[in-house]
Amino acid sequence: MAIPPCFTAEAGTSVHFRPRHFPRKTLMPALLVSGLLSTCGAAQAYDIRTNPYLLGDWGGLRTDLAERGITLNLGYTGEAAHNFSGGQEKLTRYTDQWVIGSTMDLDKLVGWRGGTFQMTITDRNGRNLGADAGIGNNMLIQEVYGRGQTWHMTQFWLNQSFLGGRVQWKIGRLTVGEDFANFSCAFQNLTFCGSQPGNLVGSYWVNWPTSQWATRLKINTSEQTYVQAGIYQVNPNYVNDDYARSHGLSLDNPSGTTGALVPLEFGWRPDWNGLPGSYKFGVWYNTSNGKDLYQDVNHAPRGETGLAPRERNGQYGVYINFEQQVSGTAGGRGASVFLNISQADRETAAQDHQIALGLQYKGPFARARDVIGVALGATHNNGRYARYVRQQDQRLGTNTKVGDGYEYVAEVYYSWSPMPSIYLRPNLQYIRHPGGTSANHDAFIVGLKTGITF
Template sequence: MVACNRLIRSRHCLAGLGAAALAVSALGAAEVRADDVATSPYLLGKWDGARKRLAEQGVAFNVGYGHELAHNFSGGTEDLTRYTDQWVFATTLDLEKRWGWRGGTFQFTMTDRNGRDLGADAHIGNNMLIQEVYGRGQTWHLTQLWLNQKLLDDRLEVKLGRLTTGEDFFSFSCDFQNLTFCSAQPGNLVGDYWVNWPTSRWAARVRYHTAADAYVQLGVYQVNPKYVDDHYARHNGWKPNNPSGTTGALIPLEADWEPSWRGLPGAYKLGAWYNTSDGKDLYLDVNHDPRAISGLAPLERSGQFGAYLSLQQQVSGTAGGRGATLFLNFTQADRNTARLDRQLALGMQYKGPLAGRGQDSVGLAVGATHNNGGYADLVRERDARSGQDTVVGGSYEYVGELYYSWVPVPSVYVRPNLQYILHPGGTSRNANALVLGLKFSVVF
């Protein structure tokens, strides 16, 4: 309520709270016992056993709400507070339990996003979103519509339908609020064709388990500029259609190893990708001369590519319980075509930092996103000819974030955070930004 008091004139904020209250009222028709709330991953409990009975019949569902506030105390042109949120409505069917279809799983997910982007409204100039849940059109999205089939004694998995790339490739959590530390990192750099949640496109993924703790996988994802166009999303994002204008396919390849070190879990991923679509060179023209000087069309590059590494390891405590987990993520994109061509993030998360608060956690991370120097050179050369003075980055944007996650019950967390952005947009011409954030989530 404190957040919305500051934004009392925001109809979206009020609508979000109203919708949450309505959902609680509607879904709470079944009796909710206090012991259910204290132990269940759902705020509305076990519904007098109804959830368990549905699960035994192969039906699981999820209704969730996430809310992110941010206020900049420095940086940008003015101090502002902005919020953004997301509703998730999902259903999972175990086809073997439902109809005896061995090894089959069906997933359907719709999402709805609302709110404003602090970085854009305050003119901070940042590369990475301060509120990671913002973006891809503040509207309804068909986020998942797929069938996953296990074969060969469950060693082979084939997944078909409408998929988000980051749910399978470079799969990483979004515990932090700054996008630098959230989800599949390649989507932060080349988001025009590597598309993460909540936007899906037609795709296929094949995964082969080489051992109990290792697998390799290959995917093919449709590349179509309409999927990442906000105007198209507002009118068609919820439809399972196949728009015209496909330019090629994104083909990621990944090897994943999930070992146990001293009894503690880890996840190690090494991957690469190739986009068959042509890409425009950031600096050179069709004659391999500087575009800013010649004024000619950009050189067309045949395909676009990149590689990544993700390391995550719990290093203390008990497996999956209290203790520290370290992570390092690194991605390098094609320097000929990607305006943001490199990202590095490393951090630590500690679960159960206080006695008696086993579900709480604290996180600390630092990261850097590199602006392609070739594009910066292009803009500077254009400005020299036109007399303009465009602010463009040719170096790193550095981000640090610290959060504490309070979990009063398993279905709810309240996560205040502090972010500092050094050289937003990869240039010292943008003032550094100090941001106070608040991330809140509830699963009904």
């Protein structure tokens, strides 16, 4: 039976589920309803079961714009989670993100050869299960939460290609993770999502949805290898939630810049028996001073003295990111494996290293778009910071939970895609020693990640 191409308002309300315990903006739902109404008359021109966009071609407008060099994007991601164990109470929480963007081929648009312009705006809303339920976890159970739950100018950059694409220069407002240690967010737990160094040192390695002024130069040294380096502004205002709520959409250059993040990455993209792989090795250095976790200005234990922390010259780290398809057909059905490892300096990083590995199988049960994912990960709490907190507790007579071990996370998901534009991804998460300490009870989480491309 054919699926009706037009939806009633009632049929679409599940997409706009909002928990009653927090307020919602209305602009995005209004845009969606407007889009549905404007395209419904031309809906018969496409088949919703095969089209990559829920709203189709907009009566041919999308194709016409693409031919002129303009590609538009409107997407939605929602993440629900409930803790059946762990934490101080059992709760259900929901958080989401809207994405509006445009990619412009400047050659087609204005005859600017080799130029591409990207603009992306994001809007986040909702609640954080880990914080509200008192689970004590380091890594977010809902990766799409954070950075002020507000609007952000996430991308605003120009990319210029030289020498037939061999050299790529990007400049503007960038997120670090779109280019360095880049990794997908198929899983719901942050341990397995996005550019891993940002999970450890997110105060200066700033991932989506927050951007900063930056530039990146990439050189494709062969068909399978590349080297790239970048310079990213480090400014505490960009990761300040209050600042984001008032300036998240602005393209200003706030005062308070402390230095620059300089990442360097080497990449290799081989084909093993016709199956694609990606192997990345990177290092980074932040020219900003960092506060020592344990020593004071006199190099004594600051938890005992109560003096200001020692200032360290620079902050640094190293990472690897391996992805390889191991069965099936290239880019199609089959199994892929991944391994991510990051190590930050022990003088300034409260979480100093993380490892994540997993497997994803695309096309199970003869369903080409469905995916099964399984992953295991561990995040280590820096023992130097834990010693500082315990010494401070002894001095002040307080009792603070602090971990100096590993937070272990396991996640399994099944991604069901009834049509190309929608996926529903139920998942199970288990967190052992949340926050890297056995003082926090292990948590069992049931989650649901939903994605829609309009």
